[in-house]
Amino acid sequence: MKPPVPRCGWEGTCGTMGTPSPRAVLVLAAALAGLSAPRAAHGQPNFIVILADDVGWGDLGANWAETKETPHLDEIKAPRAAGASWAMAGGYRSGINSETMFCGFHAGKWHLGHHGHHHPSFRGFDYYFGIPYSHDMGCTDTPGYNLPPCPPCPRHSAAARVARKDCYTEVALPLFENVTIVQQPVNLSSLAARYAEEAARFIRRASGSGRPFFLYLALAPMHVPLEGPPPPPASGRGDNGPWAQKCELAGCLGPFLGAWQRQRGGSSAKQTTWEGGHRVPALAYWPGRIPAKRTSPALLSTLDIFPTLVALAGAALPPNRRFDGLDVSPVLFGWSDVGHKVLLHPNSGAAGKDGEIAALRLAQYKAFYTTGGAMACDGSIGPAEHHQPPLIFNLDRDIQEQEPLDVASREYQAVLPAISRAYAQALEDIATDNVSLADYSQDPAVTPCCNAEHVACRCRAPGSRAAALGHRAEQRATRLCL
Structure with missing residues (x-):
């Protein structure tokens, strides 16, 4: 995986997990990229969904000519060779509820609740490997380069605390394997590569088993840049260049400027409801089913992923609840350009x-x-x-x-x-909806902590368990999907 780059672009993981097969489903939303895997032996498709946190509409070169760093994603949208792709012109950032009927693996950022039945292991996934929320919502020994930078985790109780609204210093960021914390604080500098390795391992094992699978890979390197040393403070430069370029890493706006707001000052991008803050690219790949080189103007949402995959799997949504998403498979297949009206x-x-x-x-x-x-x-x-x-x-x-x-x-x-x-x-x-709130910084009962006796919940010496983790994960994925 490449680290975040200056300006608007970021390449993600496309091209790191194998060669696309013509017998697969690839659904990508909110600036997603990924590769496909063979169809299960009994004819059901496999699903790979890759979510790239904070990627903007203009971060794809296929959308915005000034972006030069996404050649693989650009090929998915407008492939040079035989194949098929689909691009969603009006996707929007939103929450995603991941449930699966197949052999399911979630790697990456969850951020839908980590306590009790909110944990992904109790939301339909057979295997989970990732962090429970954003990677700047807990201290680490290798913090991302915010401006100004957040401090690393304290190593002893006498360490000075830094009181900043956007920095979490009391609880170290945990890495979960299923319900077990296997590293706290997690090493952020190697985390994205570990996600890619775990995802590739899962695809290989699941593909060989003949069982259909669902892989949800949630990447967050653009949320706060992780690679490369921060420049000297006196230089006036941010994470990967001048502050304005670092700020652009929150997502390139493309043509969606939010000009009314800009005239009055303040952001019209991330954290806002202007088009530049909510509109993101989406790509889908399924050779032979999704028409090649097609862009749809349909108004879609990441909320549509779940009902769409359920429909493509030949299943039905539970009848005793309401769903805000739509089955947008007619849009994917080029039969319609009708999405949401509201x-x-x-x-x-x-x-x-x-x-x-x-x-x-x-x-x-x-x-x-x-x-x-x-x-x-x-x-x-x-x-x-x-x-x-x-x-x-x-x-x-x-x-x-x-x-x-x-x-x-x-x-x-x-x-x-x-x-x-x-x-x-x-x-x-x-x-009339059900709402649940749990703040781990206020309620000790929901604090993810593998060693409450240690400052910041630090729970292992560096390297004591990491070597065995990959082998055990491979064995677990094999057992689950055979």
């Missing part, structure tokens, strides 16, 4: 309460109820503003989100009632 955009770090619906998409219209509050690469923070009635942009004409519709215009007045109904329905739906 998508919700929750706040994730900008103005307002986290999780509140800050914006709503209705067909080509985007309505904003809250704007501002996120830091831009120049350090500015736009003023927090609440809009009632909402700002409404027509993205068909204004993809840069530069000029909202005039409230007095016929177009605004015509679309506002439908937007208001969709917004009210969304709030009602959320109010």
